[in-house]
């Protein structure tokens with residue numbers, strides 16, 4: 216036997232030399248759920264160890280993440296029902312606590328990177344990402360609303376706009392609107408291949424944002440499709456996206472690989488609420504080792520080709536590295 220692959224595994228130092236990929240805290244993004252008010256830290260039943268935070272508590276959480284090297288955050292608002300309406304006007308209202316949060320986070324931590332969520336669902340009385348007319352999602356009437364939301368976020372100081380709505384043409388529409396208002400430096404991370412997934416369940420619990428009727432299959436992608444992800448990616452790339460995102464992550468590793476092979480810009484992948492909740496549920500039953508299974512999961516996403524990994528476990532992973540647990 217001339218080749219004995221085990222020789223490169225014989226001790227930890229050699230395994231370190233032969234290690235092919237490195238997932239560092241700087242590649243990770245921590246999602247944060249925000250609520251209005253003070254000193255709030257509301258548990259989310261289906262998302263263990265993740266909370267809805269008011270701005271004061273979110274600032275502490277950001278600090279804790281940055282202390283272990285996680286510098287990027289993706290922000291989602293939990294909005295009370297009374298503020299929701301058909302056209303999601305609260306999303307760009309100057310009273311929106313989400314916009315205040317962006318300002319305060321950037322003021323206290325100018326070196327952090329903030330990614331927004333652009334979609335109507337947290338603010339829509341219909342619970343859909345787009346404008347609902349006669350029971351249908353009206354693509355072109357949604358675009359100006361998304362653009363207004365994006366401009367308000369850019370004004371508040373967001374680093375990266377994150378359109379998660381899956382309307383056609385929204386990246387170009389948002390890009391042109393931002394440029395027209397002088398925000399040519401605000402980036403766009405497009406949810407490019409976002410599948411109509413049941414793994415978003417706990418997220419919709421966290422925001423109480425589930426659709427009031429129907430599902431999201433007329434805009435989010437069919438889980439059976441791979442070539443279609445290339446169509447979406449070509450459009451978003453041509454329309455000026457700075458990052459392309461695949462979502463969910465672990466059940467779509469082939470899609471991450473496909474986009475990595477075909478596009479030169481950074482690829483992000485979102486390890487979504489249901490994927491995280493499964494790990495936590497098994498770990499809380501004592502069935503798996505959370506730290507190790509989380510590491511293996513996040514590595515698989517990076518190995519498939521994601522430069523950026525968004526996960527509810529980002530802070531935990533970075534803490535585990537620091538403690539020498541992984």
Ligand code: PBG
Nearest residue numbers: 334336379414415418487488489
């Ligand atoms: C909504 C949005 C969703 C997620 C991010 N943005 C849910 C949905 O499309 O219904 C899901 C994230 C997660 O499950 O962690 N525009």
